[in-house]
Amino acid sequence: MENIAPISWKKSSKPHLFCPGCGHGIVLKQLGYAFDEMKIARDVTFGIDIGCSLLAWNFFDADTIQTHHGRTTSVMVGYKMAKPERIALAYMGDGGGYAIGLQALLHAAYRNNPVTVILVNNENYAMTGGQSSPTTPVGMVTSTSPNGKRAEFGKGLHGPELISEIAAPNAYIARVSISNPIQLKITLKKAIENQVKNKVFSFVEVLSICPTNWKTNAKESFEILREAEKLYPIKEFTKEKEVEK
Amino acid sequence: MTEKKLLLTGNEAAVLGAIAAGAKIMFGYPITPATEILQGWIGKADKSDELQYLQTEDEIAAGFGVLGAVLAGEIAFTASAGPGHVLLQDPLSMAENLRLPFVGIMMQRGGPSTGTVNFSQQEVNLAAFGGNGDGIRLVYSASSVLEMYTLTQEAFQMAWRYRFPTILLGDGYLGKMKTVVELPADRADVKAEPILKEVSESTNIRNCYSSEADLAEVLQKNLADWNHARKSLVLSESYELDGAETVIVAHGLVASAAKDAVSILRKSGVKIGLFRPITLHPFDTEVLKKAVAKAKKVMIFESSLNQLARIVKYELADQKVNYEEVSKPAEGFTAAEIIKAVKGK
Ligand SMILES: Cc1ncc(C[n+]2csc(CCOP(=O)(O)OP(=O)(O)O)c2C)c(N)n1
Ligand code: SF4
Secondary structure (H helix, E strand, C coil): CCCCCCCCECHHHCCCCCCCCCHHHHHHHHHHHHHHHHCCHHHEEEEECCCHHHHHCCCECCEEEECCCCCHHHHHHHHHHHCCCCEEEEEEEHHHHHHHCHHHHHHHHHHCCCCEEEEEECCCECCCCCECCCCCCCCCCECCECCCCCHHHCCCCCHHHHHHHHCCCCCEEEEEECCCHHHHHHHHHHHHHHHHHHCCCEEEEEECCCHHHHCCCHHHHHHHHHHHHHHCCCEEHHHHHHHHC | CCCEEEEEEHHHHHHHHHHHCCCCEEEECCCCCCHHHHHHHHHHHCCCCCCEEEECCCHHHHHHHHHHHHHCCCCEEEEECHHHHHHCHHHHHHHHHHCCCCEEEEEECECCCCCECCCCCCCHHHHHHCCCCCCCCEEEECCCHHHHHHHHHHHHHHHHHHCCCEEEEEEHHHHHCEEEEEECCCCCCCCCCCCCCCCCCCCEECCCCCCHHHHHHHHHHHHHHHHHHHHHHCCEEEECCCCCCEEEECCHHHHHHHHHHHHHHHHCCCCEEEEEECEEECCCHHHHHHHHHCCCEEEEEECCCCHHHHHHHHHCCCCCCCEEEEECCCCCCCHHHHHHHHCCC
16 A cells, blocks of 8 residues: 555656655655545645755645745745635755744744644755755764764754744644654644644654765665664654643 | 725825725734834734734744735735845745735835834835846835825735735835825725635646746746736826926935925926836836926935936936936935925025
């Protein structure tokens, strides 16, 4: 079943343009299955950032708007105000969400705007050729950290942890990894459901791989991903908040 | 048609204009001298089931919020000034390329970050040519409280009809100025519809282009539409231009002082008239050409350094004109000052 392309994929735009083995492909496949299972592709408006996510501008048979770098959250917040009955998704990379667009992301979470943000964390600025990003771990070689990222530039920004600090208790916040596609799909569905049912904010960070910029084969890519999973714990943050209460 | 008489500031008039045009959502971040537009809108929205607002974390979020709302087919806008107008160039560039009916009301102010908030026309370049595009935007300049009402409606009307991002400029002081105005009963009939269409064939809008040819095709189409619409978009006021040997060109509040100056000078027999561009971009070049054809001198007055003059000179490049530029960046003009300048004293 999981090898069949999701029905919500737009056939005319396949094969897609992501690099072979790219994590975006895995995320978009699980998102497609989520659309199919929830039968919502027609109700979704998909907002995508600039970054490798831009390659998804015609990925789904769903209304899609590609915005400027870091601005997708704001566009979808505005869209959702005008169209509360639609499902507003914002899809971005770690640069788009945690660097240039962090302010918009935090404030959408803080206000509990009913949008769902999906952030694909590949620990680098992939589209521009693999520069260091807020989530690049210490020691990782990138084109702007040629001798390995220095600790003084930050030990890796923990987005869901940060956002859950200011988000409302009923916001759904989670981190998952492409290493577990089933959990990825379930998490994406929960995040979307939270928007539909509770009309509140939800956020999913997906740990991903970028074989092209990492210059890794499949095995090496997943080794780096496993390290990322240690640095950035896979969990739901919402529940923890509820337990705290 | 019956008219309503009200005591209003320019900012209040803009709010009423937006409502009259059918605007439903305002996104904004406070900045003097445009803050009262946000406050005024919120005041109305809190008493209405129809009107919404979002005070955003910055102008970037406000501008992109507007784009999200217009993509959904809602009439939406923002208002700002100076440094906020700079930040709004990011969404304006997206709107320009994707032909989204963004509407922004910019009450110009002097100084880079904070500074003077009364007289300035220093945002003409920014409004017309800011951003990383070619300046396919519609720019109006209001010169009275009444025009803050009527041109706000015009801005929405044209933005949605032609799908060009649209900016209404006011000299900062115009926002604060309070006068009795008679609001015309006629209202703009803005036809808005979803741009992301929600029909079975999905709408996929992109902002990135894989080849120069792809992008060029879009840009050429936008330019062709712009050139085609020009004639229907340009607006100007001609005052006492018949037989004028001196033609004053001024916009906004400077033009209203110039109008007083012209009327006084005419009474003393000076052959002088005023051309006031209401759209700064596109520019009503044909009317100005006729006015300057027999004039001896064209005097350009503005509260900025050559920002209007550069547009005028470009538009009149094929005319022989004797120019005199009176630029007072971020300072206002009185009629008396203009009269003095005309008399060469
Ligand atoms: C305002 C602005 N600054 C910089 C860029 C250049 N740029 C394009 S994509 C990108 C980084 C993308 O990284 P990320 O968001 O992590 O997504 P990824 O490509 O890794 O999926 C940058 C810096 C831009 N398009 N706009
Ligand atoms: S550069 Fe990296 S993130 Fe971008 S498509 Fe290629 S593998 Fe994927």
